[in-house]
Every structure is written in C-alpha cells, then in structure tokens.
Amino acid sequence: MSVFRRDLLRGRVAFVAGGTSGINLGIAHALAAHGAAIAVLSRSEEKVAAAIADLGRHGTPVSGQAGDVRVYAAVEQALGAVAETFGPPDIIVSGAAGNFVAPAAKLSANAFKTVVDIDLLGTFNVLRAGYAVCRKPGTAMINISAGQSTTAHWGQAHVSAAKAGVDMLTRSLAGEWGPEGIRVNAIIPGPIDGTEGMARLAPTAEARREIESRIALRRYGTKDEVAQMAVFLASEAASYVTGAIMYCDGGQVLAGARGMPDGIGGPG
Ligand code: HXC
Ligand code: NAP
Numbered sequence: 001m002s003v004f005r006r007d008l009l010r011g012r013v014a015f016v017a018g019g020t021s022g023i024n025l026g027i028a029h030a031l032a033a034h035g036a037a038i039a040v041l042s043r044s045e046e047k048v049a050a051a052i053a054d055l056g057r058h059g060t061p062v063s064g065q066a067g068d069v070r071v072y073a074a075v076e077q078a079l080g081a082v083a084e085t086f087g088p089p090d091i092i093v094s095g096a097a098g099n100f101v102a103p104a105a106k107l108s109a110n111a112f113k114t115v116v117d118i119d120l121l122g123t124f125n126v127l128r129a130g131y132a133v134c135r136k137p138g139t140a141m142i143n144i145s146a147g148q149s150t151t152a153h154w155g156q157a158h159v160s161a162a163k164a165g166v167d168m169l170t171r172s173l174a175g176e177w178g179p180e181g182i183r184v185n186a187i188i189p190g191p192i193d194g195t196e197g198m199a200r201l202a203p204t205a206e207a208r209r210e211i212e213s214r215i216a217l218r219r220y221g222t223k224d225e226v227a228q229m230a231v232f233l234a235s236e237a238a239s240y241v242t243g244a245i246m247y248c249d250g251g252q253v254l255a256g257a258r259g260m261p262d263g264i265g266g267p268g
Contacts, residue, residue, distance in 0.1 A: 008235045010035030013086040013135075015079060017069050017126045018096030020047035022195040023144065025054070026223030027093055027230040032058035034231055036091060039082040040064040041075070061086060069096045069122030076129040083133040091234045092130040094123040095144035097162075099200055101155040112158045119162035120169070127173055127184070137181015140234045143170050145186045146197075147249060151256050167245050174243030183242040185233045190249025193220040216251025 009031055019028040019040035028051070032038045037060050040051050048064040055062045063085060067074035082089055098118040102111065123143055130141065148156045149163035167186060174184040191198050191211055198220065202208045212218055229248045232238050247253055 006034055008034045008231060008237070009091070012036040012090040012234070013039075013082065013088065014091035014093065014234070015039045015041070015082050015089045015126075015130065016093040016095065017041045017075070017122070018144075019093065020044065020051040020064070022197065023189055023192055023223055023226050024093065024095035025051055026227045027095065027142075027144075028055055029058070030224070030227035030231050031091060031093075031234060032060050032062070034235075035060060036234075037061040037086045038063075039078070039086065039089075041067050041069070041078045042096065043068050069094075069125055070117045072125045072129065075122075075125045076132070079129045079133050088133055088135040089130060090135050090139055092126065092134060092139065092141045093144070093230065094126040094142070094166075096122050096126075097144070097146075097159075097197075099156075099159050099197060101201060102158070103155050104157040107158060112161075115158040116162045116165070119159070120165040123166050123169060127169070131173075131177065131182070134182065139182045140238070141173070141182065141184040142230055142233050143184070143186040145170070145188045145245065147188055147190060147247075147252055149188065149245075150253055170245060171243045178242055183233075183238065185238070185241060185243070186245045187226060187229050187233070188245060188247045188249060188253070189221065189226045190215060190247070190252040191220045192226060193222055195223070211252075214252065214255040215249070216254055219250060221248065221250055 014031045014036040016028045018024045020042040028038050045066045048066050052062050052064045065078045067078050098115050145166045146163045148160040149167045170186040226248050
C-alpha cells in the first residue's frame with residue numbers, strides 16, 4: 001500500500017469477517033495501515049492467532065475470535081466483544097466464503113447449502129449482528145462478492161447463486177439502513193494472485209493463461225488493489241456511495257462468461 005495518504009481511518013474500529021487470510025486479510029492490513037483498530041473472525045483458532053500477530057505491525061489495536069459466520073450467535077458474540085473492547089464498529093467487512101469447482105449435476109444438496117450458508121447467510125448474519133451494535137450514522141459496511149454473481153461460470157452454480165444473493169442483500173440493506181446513515185456496498189474482485197480462491201479455480205498455468213486472456217488488463221489483480229477499494233468505501237471519501245456493487249477486476253466482467261470446458265455440465 002503506497003498510493004494513498006495514510007491515516008484516512010484513524011480512530012475507526014473495523015470488524016473483518018473472514019479476515020484471517022487472502023483478500024480479506026489484505027483488506028484488514030490496509031484498514032489498519034490507515035489507523036483503524038481491527039477485529040477479525042474466522043473458524044480456525046490458528047489462523048486467528050497468526051492474523052492478530054501479523055496485523056500488529058501497524059501499531060493499532062488488534063483482536064480476533066474464532067467463530068463460524070453460519071452461526072448467528074457466534075457472530076453476535078464476536079461483534080459484542082468488539083463493541084465492548086474498542087467501541088461500536090464503524091467499518092464492517094463481510095468476506096468469509098467457501099468455494100470448490102463442481103458441476104451442478106454432481107453437487108449434493110448439502111454441498112450447495114454449505115456454500116450458500118457461508119457466503120449468503122453468513123453475510124446476512126454479519127450485517128444483521130453488525131447493525132445491532134454499529135455506530136449510527138457513519139457506519140460503512142462492505143461485502144465481498146465475486147464475478148460469479150454477474151456472469152455464469154461453469155462448475156460454480158452454488159457460488160453464483162450465493163454471490164448474486166450477496167449483491168441483492170447489499171442493495172436491499174443499503175436502502176433499508178440508508179436513512180440511518182449506514183452505507184452498504186460490495187466489492188467484486190477479479191481473479192486475485194496468491195489466493196486460495198484462485199488456487200481452487202485455476203490450479204494450472206494453462207487455466208491462469210486462459211482466464212488472463214479474457215481480462216481487459218490481461219493479468220490477475222493483487223490483494224492490495226482490492227484493499228485500496230475497501231479503504232475508499234470505508235472512508236469519508238465514499239460518503240455519498242451506497243448500494244454500489246464495485247468491480248475491481250481489471251475489466252474481467254466486460255468479456256462475459258467463460259467458455260464451457262469439456263467435462264463440466266450435463267450429468268457427466
Ligand atoms: C463437491 C463438495 C466438494 C467438492 C465439499 N463438498 N467439497 N462437493 N465437490 N470439491 C461437499 C461435501 O461433500 C459436503 O456434502 C458439503 O460440501 C460440505 O462439506 P464439508 O467439508 O462438511 O464443509 P465445511 O467443513 O463446512 O467446509 C466448507 C467448504 C471448504 C466450502 C467445503 O472448502 C471450506 O472451508 N472452504 C473455505 C476456504 C475457501 O473455500 N476459500 C476460497 C474462497 S474463494 P455432503 O453431501 O457430502 O454432506 C470464493 C470464490 C471466489 O469464495 C471466486 C474466485 C474467482
Ligand atoms: P480465503 O483466503 O480462503 O479466505 C476466506 C476466509 O474466510 C478465511 O479467513 C477463512 O478462514 C474464512 N472463512 C471461511 N469459511 C468461514 C466460516 N464459515 N466462518 C467464518 N470464517 C470463514 O479466500 P480468498 O480467495 O482470499 O477469498 C476471500 C473473499 O474474496 C471471498 O469472499 C471470496 O469469495 C472473494 N473473492 C475471491 C477472489 C479470488 O481471486 N480469490 C475473487 C473474487 C471474490 P477459516 O478457514 O479460519 O474459517
């Protein structure tokens with residue numbers, strides 16, 4: 001992170017669900033670098049401990065808790081602890097997600113439900129529990145969606161359905177909570193280098209090249225590039241932005257759907 005003046009978020013309190021790895025951890029770093037106190041939530045105690053240690057380098061207060069976003073009481077408890085320790089959160093990021101590539105014909109009902117529960121129900125839980133304790137007015141809520149919400153991606157029916165739901169939840173809650181001065185926006189990252197998501201979606205160099213050939217900027221993005229959009233949405237610079245679904249994808253969405261590779265689709 002070098003292009004922004006630091007300290008845009010001095011004195012703010014940020015809660016990042018799923019903030020212990022990948023894109024969300026990158027966002028947590030950027031928010032902390034701009035002066036925010038940070039609290040992270042994810043399932044693994046080890047990942048939470050490692051993220052707390054890593055985020056400490058920015059010199060702002062950091063805390064974390066292990067919990068599952070699918071469980072409302074766990075999210076509620078974590079947010080309550082944040083409010084008690086640091087004060088009401090000003091910034092709430094919902095980025096926990098699960099993904100695997102599987103054609104719909106090979107998805108069990110539980111596999112579909114698992115991804116919808118983490119991505120969509122989890123986002124509802126984070127925002128709903130966050131609403132109960134957040135600073136009003138002035139709170140910025142940021143959901144992490146994906147290009148699967150917008151264009152069809154074979155082997156991703158579960159993620160597409162979940163993330164399309166995240167986009168509409170973003171718009172719905174922006175409308176309902178706007179009168180209270182709460183902004184709700186979403187970021188759609190494109191393929192981001194060095195992430196679990198892309199390791200699962202494009203495990204080979206050939207798959208990566210195929211994806212890059214369809215991106216206007218012809219490359220994967222970086223975690224910092226997504227984090228900079230999150231800093232904007234979290235800050236006063238975005239004070240009149242709500243209900244927006246913002247692409248940080250190098251223009252990937254412009255090319256539409258990926259082709260259907262052999263072996264994906266049909267009863268197979
Ligand atoms: C088909 C699968 C499967 C697979 C799991 N399932 N993996 N089905 N193909 N590869 C099925 C299981 O058989 C089971 O159904 C059901 O899903 C639940 O599996 P569990 O292992 O019990 O679930 P759980 O322990 O809750 O783990 C959730 C998970 C896991 C999503 C399956 O992979 C996870 O924890 N992921 C978190 C990390 C992650 O995915 N990061 C990437 C985020 S990127 P049955 O019927 O057998 O009970 C992202 C996409 C962004 O979100 C887009 C990138 C461009
Ligand atoms: P990642 O590193 O696997 O991050 C997922 C995070 O969510 C982890 O911290 C994980 O930690 C946590 N998590 C997963 N399930 C959870 C649950 N049930 N409850 C609480 N926390 C949970 O993945 P990533 O690739 O960086 O993706 C991050 C976000 O960006 C996701 O929303 C993804 O959909 C989105 N996205 C990614 C890309 C990409 O290129 N990677 C592109 C578009 C959108 P635990 O395992 O400890 O729970």
